Every structure is written in structure tokens, then in C-alpha cells.
Amino acid sequence: MAASRPARKSVLTDAASADTKTRILDAAEAQFMEHGFEATSLRGLTSAAGVNLAAVNYHFGSKEELFQAVLTRRLDPMNQERIELLERLEREAGGRALSVEKILFAMLIPALRLARDERRGGKNFLKLLGRAYADPAPFIRHFLSAQYSGMIGRYKEAFLVALPHLGRQELTWRLHFVMGALSYTLAGTDALKLFAQVAAADKHDDELLLQRLAPFLVAGLKAPPLAESRKLELVSGG
Amino acid sequence: MAASRPARKSVLTDAASADTKTRILDAAEAQFMEHGFEATSLRGLTSAAGVNLAAVNYHFGSKEELFQAVLTRRLDPMNQERIELLERLEREAGGRALSVEKILFAMLIPALRLARDERRGGKNFLKLLGRAYADPAPFIRHFLSAQYSGMIGRYKEAFLVALPHLGRQELTWRLHFVMGALSYTLAGTDALKLFAQVAAADKHDDELLLQRLAPFLVAGLKAPPLAESRKLELVSGG
DNA sequence: GTAGAATTCAAACGCTCGTTTGAATTCCGG
DNA sequence: CCGGAATTCAAACGAGCGTTTGAATTCTAC
Numbered sequence: 185m186a187a188s189r190p191a192r193k194s195v196l197t198d199a200a201s202a203d204t205k206t207r208i209l210d211a212a213e214a215q216f217m218e219h220g221f222e223a224t225s226l227r228g229l230t231s232a233a234g235v236n237l238a239a240v241n242y243h244f245g246s247k248e249e250l251f252q253a254v255l256t257r258r259l260d261p262m263n264q265e266r267i268e269l270l271e272r273l274e275r276e277a278g279g280r281a282l283s284v285e286k287i288l289f290a291m292l293i294p295a296l297r298l299a300r301d302e303r304r305g306g307k308n309f310l311k312l313l314g315r316a317y318a319d320p321a322p323f324i325r326h327f328l329s330a331q332y333s334g335m336i337g338r339y340k341e342a343f344l345v346a347l348p349h350l351g352r353q354e355l356t357w358r359l360h361f362v363m364g365a366l367s368y369t370l371a372g373t374d375a376l377k378l379f380a381q382v383a384a385a386d387k388h389d390d391e392l393l394l395q396r397l398a399p400f401l402v403a404g405l406k407a408p409p410l411a412e413s414r415k416l417e418l419v420s421g422g
Numbered sequence: 423m424a425a426s427r428p429a430r431k432s433v434l435t436d437a438a439s440a441d442t443k444t445r446i447l448d449a450a451e452a453q454f455m456e457h458g459f460e461a462t463s464l465r466g467l468t469s470a471a472g473v474n475l476a477a478v479n480y481h482f483g484s485k486e487e488l489f490q491a492v493l494t495r496r497l498d499p500m501n502q503e504r505i506e507l508l509e510r511l512e513r514e515a516g517g518r519a520l521s522v523e524k525i526l527f528a529m530l531i532p533a534l535r536l537a538r539d540e541r542r543g544g545k546n547f548l549k550l551l552g553r554a555y556a557d558p559a560p561f562i563r564h565f566l567s568a569q570y571s572g573m574i575g576r577y578k579e580a581f582l583v584a585l586p587h588l589g590r591q592e593l594t595w596r597l598h599f600v601m602g603a604l605s606y607t608l609a610g611t612d613a614l615k616l617f618a619q620v621a622a623a624d625k626h627d628d629e630l631l632l633q634r635l636a637p638f639l640v641a642g643l644k645a646p647p648l649a650e651s652r653k654l655e656l657v658s659g660g
Numbered sequence: 661g662t663a664g665a666a667t668t669c670a671a672a673c674g675c676t677c678g679t680t681t682g683a684a685t686t687c688c689g690g
Numbered sequence: 691c692c693g694g695a696a697t698t699c700a701a702a703c704g705a706g707c708g709t710t711t712g713a714a715t716t717c718t719a720c
Contacts, residue, residue, distance in 0.1 A: 204697080204698085217558075218558065219558055220458075220460065220557065220558045220559070222458065222460035222461045223460045223558070223559065225676075225677065225678085226677080226678060226679090227676080227677080227678090235698085236697095236698055236699050236700085237678095237679095237699090237700090238679085238680080238681090238698075238699070238700090239697085239698075239699090240678090240679095241678080241679060241680080242696095242697075242698080243697090246678080246679080247678065247679095314556070315556055315558060317556070317606075318552070318553055318555070318556030318557075318606070318609060319458065319556075320455075320456065320457055320458045320461070320553060321458070321461065354634065357631075357634045357635075357638075358634075358638055360606070360607065361603040361606075361607065361635060361638050361639075362603075363606065364602050364603040364604075364605070364606025364607055365599040365600075365602040365603045365606075365642075366602075367602070367606065368555075368556070368598070368599075368601065368602025368603070368605065368606060369598065369599065369602055371556065393595075395648050396592065396595045396596075396647070396648070397595075397599060398648060399645045399646065399647060399648045400595075400596055400599050400642040400643075400645055401599075401642065402645065403641040403642050403644065403645030404603075404638040404639065404641050404642035404645075405638075406641065407637045407638055407640070407641030407642075408637065409634070409637060410633050410634070410636060410637045442667080442668085463706075463707065463708085464707080464708065464709090465706080465707080465708090473668085474667095474668055474669050474670085475669090475670090475708095475709095476668075476669070476670090476709085476710080476711090477667085477668075477669090478708090478709095479708080479709060479710080480666095480667070480668080481667090484708080484709080485708065485709090
């Protein structure tokens, strides 16, 4: 009989159940990406994974915990890589300040590597991540905050040095905008097919995509804040 | 007995039922914003609106059609205003090209006006809109495409003139990034409370927010595309 | 005031959902 | 090869969902 829920399984049996757990995680990644959290049903998910319906609750506890496990599996290593890359660049720079470009690249390249590595989820996962950012479910928002706060804090300090013309608050907003453009782009929200005639070749070339995104973000980050004197004009539309 | 569904009601009875319809729309706006489409239940929605459960299906046909009605009510006038504002600026400029700033402001100001007008939904609606952008449900994506394509096409032509150094495809991507940063910002995704210490005063001052967003977007749009020669460096991280 | 249409209402339908259960099966160290 | 733990499995539970129904009520034009 199954335990009410196994708090921690023995090391060896973990390996035995890895197959089922992995199949669930892989199917969940695809389904959550395609339908979002709410619209994904455990019945469809488990049947796609070729496992019993009860397996999700047995191995992960609940649908919510499964969702978090899906995110953690990819996110932890990627953010770890981001931090390590930033620290390596800082070490290589000696005492000198890093350029905005380099800091931004340190953020983007682990994401790019992940997108290219099908064994780590590839583009599907980034799409899922982009959508998770916009999901209103509180448990998702809290989870993402917790997962990202360390990494973002590090980068914020680095950007603060590279962008001395921005105050802390101004920088906070700029990073918010960066995350917006980034997650929207990663999510591959072709919602706006408006921008339709993007060449098919372009569409799935993630490197080219980041190479288009990077100059946009760098220029946006470097931009001077709007001067007091110009603010009034803005609203009057003049 | 209720008609299977009233195709179009008489003019006068429209006014009579307006109260119920409006109450439903208002409650739906709030609930869809808070929980998203899937997680919003008609039972909760109708009870919040103080109307009978069946009223949604009677007046709107289905939950999906209600969602579209919620969006249309605000979106049509806002996009209309955007187009009119752009055309007014083009007329005022005579034959001369509009600046990137002016075109962008023509996009942002109707959104700002809407955000400030509580009678038109205010910030709630923009938040809902930002979230709708990221919703994976196909009917939402198709609906938004249809609603936006006209407006976006107009602006794309205007930007193409203002940004002659960008090709059509490059511009398409830039507008994609702009929409990303914009919808993410409008959605007020405080998911990333990481950027936590944003002053409370700041938080709901939409004008200040757009004044922070504008320089970021303008600089991003104006940025030169990444030169061929630099592309390789990017990925190697050097 | 009355006929007919529009609207409201309580109730129910049929379905899907996440989760739980307890027996059957598989796994594996001794 | 046996015993106990881990896992799988079919079945069911209870709840909530969007939608439909048909009667009751309200509105309105005549």
C-alpha cells in the first residue's frame, strides 16, 4: 500500500521511479506550456505520459507541486549558470566595471543555451516560463519570486555599477521592462500574428532572436531618464 | 420562455437589460483580471454581480463570448483613439516624418487615458489586457489578433518611416519587444516582487510609469541593429 | 388591461476535475 | 526466495464546472 505520501524515498528507489517521474515531468512541461496551468488536466497529462492517473499525486503530491517541480528542474540550473557567468565576468574584469552588454549577455546566454539543449527542455521550457510569468495564480507568482530573487539581486547590483546615471528606482523599472520584453519573447507569443510576415526561418532561430533583442534592451537600459522639463509635454502630446 | 438566444434585442429593451449586462461586464472585468479566464467561474462571477447564474448565457451566450465582450467594450474605443491620434499628428506634421517619440506617445496616451478613467475600467482593464496577451487559450489569441491588427499595421507603417535604418523584419521584432514590455508593465505583474522596493507612491502612478517606460522604448527602437561582425562575439560571451 | 415578448429565476443535467483508496504488483536487500 | 517496502493500478468520491430548461415574472406596445 502506498504511504499517504512518501516524504523522502530511499536513494535507490528514487532511481527506480525516475522513469515514471521523468515521464510525468516531460509531459507536464509540454502540457503546461500548451494550455497553461488551469487548463491542463491531470487525466490528459498522465495519459500523454503513459502513466497511471494517480502517479502524479503519488510522486509529487498535487498538481501545484508538480508544476513547481517542472519549473525547478530547469530553472535552478539556469539561474545558477547565470550567476556563475556573471561572477566569472566580474573576476575577469578585475576591479573594472562591466559593460551593460556583458551583464545582459550573462543573463541571456544561459537562456539561449537552455533553448538549444533539447535534453534540458529546449524552447518548450522557455515558452512555459514566459507564460508562467503572466499567470495570475498566486502560488505561481510566489514561487517565481522566490526562485528569481537571488539572481535578480545580483544582476541589479551589477547593472547599478554599469549604469551610474540611473537611480536604484529607475533601474528597478528598467529591469522590469527588460523582463517583460524577455519573457514575452521567450514565450513565443505569436498571439500578435499581426507582426505576421516574420520569415519562418527566423521564427525558430533563437540565437538570431536574442541578437535582435539584445541591442534593443541595451539601448533601452542605457537611455537617459526622462528629464523633468520634458514630462509635461508627454501627456499633452505636443 | 427565454429565446434560445436573442440575436438582437429591440432598442428599448436593450436599455432595460443594460443594468444586468453592465453589472455582469463589470464583475467579469474584475474577476477575469484577478483569476484569469480559466480560473474564473460563472457562479462566482454572477454572484459577485448580483445576477442570476443563467444571465451570462442569456445575455452573452457563453463564457468565451462574455470574455470577448469584456475586452471589446474597452479595446475598440482605445484603439480607435490611438488611430485617430496618430492621424492627427500626421496631419499636423504636414508631409514631414513623425518622430519615434511622437508615434510612441500616440500609442501610449490612449492607454494612459483609459487607465485614469475609472468609468472606462481604469487600471483593472489594462491589467486584464496585459494578462490576456499571455493567455494560451486559442480563442483569446485569435480575438486579440483580430482586434489589434488594424491599429498595429498603421503604427508599423509610421515607425517604418521614422526608423529608416531598420528593415521591415527588424522593425517587426522591435514592435514585438515593445508590446512585451508594455503588456507586462500594464499587467502590473508584481510577480517579481524582486524589484520590491518600488515606492508605494510610484506603484499606482500610471503617468510616472509611462514616463519611465517611454525613454526605454524610444531608445530601444532607435538602436542600430546588431552588426554582422559583432554577432559571433555575443554567443561566445567575450 | 391584456397579449406577447423579454428577462429572471431555481433547478437540474451531464461532464470533468483533482484527489483518495485499497488491493495488486513490482522491486530488492538479506 | 522470501518479506517488506515501493510503486502501479482501476475504481470511486465529492465537488465544481458551463450550460440548458421551463416555469415565473416583468416589461411594453397597443
